[in-house]
Amino acid sequence: MSFQLRIPGPTPVPKRVQEAMSVPMINHRGPTFARAITECREGLKWAFQTSNEIIMFPCSGTGGLEAAVVNLTSPGEKAVFVSIGSFGDRFAKIGTAYGAEVVKVDYDWGKGAQPDDVARALDENPEARVLYITHNETSTGVCNDLAPIAAVAKERGRIIVVDGVSSVGSINLPVDELGLDVVISGSQKGWMLPPGLAFLSVSAAALEFARAARCPRFYFDFNRELEFELKGQTFTTPPVSIVLGLREALQMLREEGLPEVFARHARVADGVRRSVQALELDLFADPRYFSNTVTAVRAPRGDGGLNQELVNTLRDKYQVELAGGQGKLSGQIFRIGHLGDISADDGRQIISRLELALVEIGYIDAPVGAVDVYEAALGQPAAVAPSG
Ligand SMILES: *Cc1c(COP(=O)(O)O)cnc(C)c1O
Numbered sequence: 001m002s003f004q005l006r007i008p009g010p011t012p013v014p015k016r017v018q019e020a021m022s023v024p025m026i027n028h029r030g031p032t033f034a035r036a037i038t039e040c041r042e043g044l045k046w047a048f049q050t051s052n053e054i055i056m057f058p059c060s061g062t063g064g065l066e067a068a069v070v071n072l073t074s075p076g077e078k079a080v081f082v083s084i085g086s087f088g089d090r091f092a093k094i095g096t097a098y099g100a101e102v103v104k105v106d107y108d109w110g111k112g113a114q115p116d117d118v119a120r121a122l123d124e125n126p127e128a129r130v131l132y133i134t135h136n137e138t139s140t141g142v143c144n145d146l147a148p149i150a151a152v153a154k155e156r157g158r159i160i161v162v163d164g165v166s167s168v169g170s171i172n173l174p175v176d177e178l179g180l181d182v183v184i185s186g187s188q189k190g191w192m193l194p195p196g197l198a199f200l201s202v203s204a205a206a207l208e209f210a211r212a213a214r215c216p217r218f219y220f221d222f223n224r225e226l227e228f229e230l231k232g233q234t235f236t237t238p239p240v241s242i243v244l245g246l247r248e249a250l251q252m253l254r255e256e257g258l259p260e261v262f263a264r265h266a267r268v269a270d271g272v273r274r275s276v277q278a279l280e281l282d283l284f285a286d287p288r289y290f291s292n293t294v295t296a297v298r299a300p301r302g303d304g305g306l307n308q309e310l311v312n313t314l315r316d317k318y319q320v321e322l323a324g325g326q327g328k329l330s331g332q333i334f335r336i337g338h339l340g341d342i343s344a345d346d347g348r349q350i351i352s353r354l355e356l357a358l359v360e361i362g363y364i365d366a367p368v369g370a371v372d373v374y375e376a377a378l379g380q381p382a383a384v385a386p387s388g
Contacts, residue, residue, distance in 0.1 A: 007323040008294040008337035010188040020248035021241040034232025043250030050175035061165035061186030064198030067220035071210035075099035078128040086139035112289035115148040136167035141296030150178040181206040268347040275374040293339035304331030318353035
């Protein structure tokens, strides 16, 4: 039985990427590495669907969020943060930590953000020049429909910052089409890489804005980092191996094609959702905003103990590692990560083993044909993903 690491990050690293990283170390200020940085930045522009600059920082996704805040706020200045879950809350906390006057637009977990609410918050706070919002909320399996929300912010001339850590490269997020100023992602989510590298697309307007913003910053300075990256270097020592892996991962994505990558995620996600429901389990997210990278499932019978038993049985007996709930959802849900290196066959294996584990813990009496439901779903056209 092959091991299935299906938490929403870190995700599996394919052999090709592992091999690209398993090479003797090179000089991070030499010509070989300069080529790698330049190719990665070009590849990321393609994957982000943008002509904006790409900036990389050696850090996790949260470091990428912090980079956005320290470059775009000034102490005491208002900023609007939209939160639909744990990662949205984290973004707002970073704002508070750096002295921003945080105007929070909060939703019940499981729901998606609404353009009218964002418009109201922006209108009531004309001094707030920056809007921070999550694209795909990994803690709840909700993917915001960003197109109408971005339109509302653009009409009002605001800078838009998007946490796309668990979506860019897996779910369509056309950065330039939506006019997103800063979009953040992280290596260990849909990019088929180990944790350790964050990358951001940054518009000319955001770079200009950063020059005037007064938040203290050192490591995460956009403009200094960009100066180095335009020369094929990074300001500090980068995770050289991950950058070499990123070049290979981007090559794999190019070979498949972006629309095909998005469609693969949508198909597997749709199959997983339908078969999970066939297993008499309930999905957590508002069906209008289902995420195609992570599915949150309510605990069997709402029982936290049984939920843990299911996760343990899957891991210990069936070689499938799923995630529990974060923060206030601990014990209330489990989450299936289906992003990055995930095939239709991987989805089938997850479902068939989930079914066995549910029988084993006594939640269902006998198999219900969940794999057939999965197969049937994959035979149909994939559900349409949110526009952005
Ligand atoms: C994973 C994740 C983060 C944080 O990333 P770390 O690498 O754990 O710091 C932020 N936002 C979203 C939406 C994520 O999925």
